[in-house]
Amino acid sequence: MKDIFIFIYNNKIVLIGILLGIIAGYTYWYYVTCYWGTYPLSAEWWVNCGLGAILGGLFATLYNREEA
Numbered sequence: 289m290k291d292i293f294i295f296i297y298n299n300k301i302v303l304i305g306i307l308l309g310i311i312a313g314y315t316y317w318y319y320v321t322c323y324w325g326t327y328p329l330s331a332e333w334w335v336n337c338g339l340g341a342i343l344g345g346l347f348a349t350l351y352n353r354e355e356a
Contacts, residue, residue, distance in 0.1 A: 306341045310344070
């Protein structure tokens with residue numbers, strides 16, 4: 289249990305980025321997504337949330353650098 293808290297503490301910026309990406313992906317699906325035809329982002333909510341989580345985590349790693 290202690291290891292989980294250490295992991296969360298060490299990666300809190302990336303986890304916040306993932307959470308914000310999930311929220312952004314769901315918001316995009318709810319308000320913008322096309323429900324027909326071929327479109328790069330799927331009409332399924334879970335696909336947009338997954339892509340948002342990946343992008344949010346990647347963007348958050350830019351701010352999670354340790355200065356040498």
